[in-house]
Amino acid sequence: MNRKHFLSALATIGISLPATQTLAAIGTTDTDAAKEPQIPPYLKPGDIIGITCPAGYINREEILPSLRIMEKWGFNIRIGNTVGMRDYSFGGTDAERAKDLQAMLNDPNVKAIMCGRGGYGSARILDHLDFTRFHRHPKWIIGFSDITALHCHVNRHYGIATIHSKMCNSFPDDFNNAEPVIQDTIMSIYQALTGKKMQYTAPPDANNRKGTARGILIGGNLSVIQSISGTNSEIDTNGKILFLEEVGEYLYNIDRMLNTLQRSHKLDNLAGLIIGGFNRLKPDDPGEEFGRTVYDMVQEKVKAFKYPVCYNFPTGHQKNNYALKCGMMHTLTVTDEKVLLKD
Known part of the structure; x- marks a missing residue:
């Protein structure tokens, strides 16, 4: 994609570039610089967790178990536009997925972002994201598998802590009757989000x-x-x-x-x-x-x-x-x- 078309695509998904910012600088600051770890604020009751699909698609019915459990934990849930979207195996087009994740990165009311599932696609949108507000006001990004690309990018450029864990598609339909190991792993997400060692x-x-x-x-x-x-x-x-x-x-x-x-x-x-x-x-x-x-x-x-x-x-x-x-x-x-x- 040439520069003109790339800038047009950025405008389509709602990302603007300051006049002094180069294409290579989108979503990056001080690459490879040594940084003290930045720990996002731990969550408290009433905080909002956003759900988005930067990689594979997931439908609304599939996220219901995770909604029920996280609401029982005392959190409010914001469902992103990409939940239920599908473009081939992706949770929407690259532009749609980038726009949805960008909105949650920018929103000061969203305190954590849980990815709906893995699959493939996170790396395809990294260069279309602007992490400026996220860098100023860190929040937890949660997921694993394909979400590894986000973990690596955020750690490399910003030194901000993230959570490598199960995602919405791994929450059991019936938590109380799930295997103990399933219960424990799901509860470990809550413990990580709330600051337990x-x-x-x-x-x-x-x-x-x-x-x-x-x-x-x-x-x-x-x-x-x-x-x-x-x-x-x-x-x-x-x-x-x-x-x-x-x-x-x-x-x-x-x-x-x-x-x-x-x-x-x-x-x-x-x-x-x-x-x-x-x-x-x-x-x-x-x-x-x-x-x-x-x-x-x-x-x-x-x-x-x-x-x-x-x-x-x-x-x-x-x-x-x-x-x-x-x-x-x-x-x-x-x-x-x-x-x-x-x-």
Whole structure:
């Protein structure tokens, strides 16, 4: 798209550029500058949570369980225009999704933004967003999977904390009769939003590498992290605790993406590494099986470094996907007896 058409598209979705602002500066400030973590205000009863679809589509009926639960938590809900919209697999066109998210970023009454679902599409609208007001008045952005692109962009440019967690499409229809792990993971969103200190454990694993790390927590879906490599949204891992999860990929694809992280030096200066759920695809032809495990791949990529590494952490496309506060300082402890992550 040429500059003239791009500016026209921005006007269509209601984004204006100050005369002194360049195209490259949309939604960015002080790229890569070291920043103290900025923590948005924690929510209190009566605060508004907005629901929008920056990636895949979701209909209004599908968000009803999340509405009921969040209203029971004492929050008011604002349903974005993209809920119920559909453009192919997206929750509306790029322009519609950007406009809806922009409105919630700008609205001072919206204190948190929960994404309806993941899928694909968040990275397509990042360059059409202006984070100026959001930077001045931070609020919580909530989601995972494709929403990893938003987490990485916000952390890289602004150092504002966000919440990596389940979204509207994962709330159970009947909360009271849901499995305990489902109840716990949903409640972890409430706890994160209201400022409770988070503390999670993972089972001991013979493949873990012992040690203690202190650093800002960042990460998410491996394929999304790999897909934004080389862009102005690419993940900043320097001195941080990185967590990774993946679903629906062949083992050789996982190795390819980890290789990209290795070759781009994203694994060199970590404080620690957390491996969450990795639910892989099996090839139709057993003879095409890659033959290496996720353990093998990770160990190969990080063998030159000394930071702690743990596996099977409760995050990712699985039932035990707990809310994590990206962009905040955490301590990771890995011993023979336990794995502990706390903020």
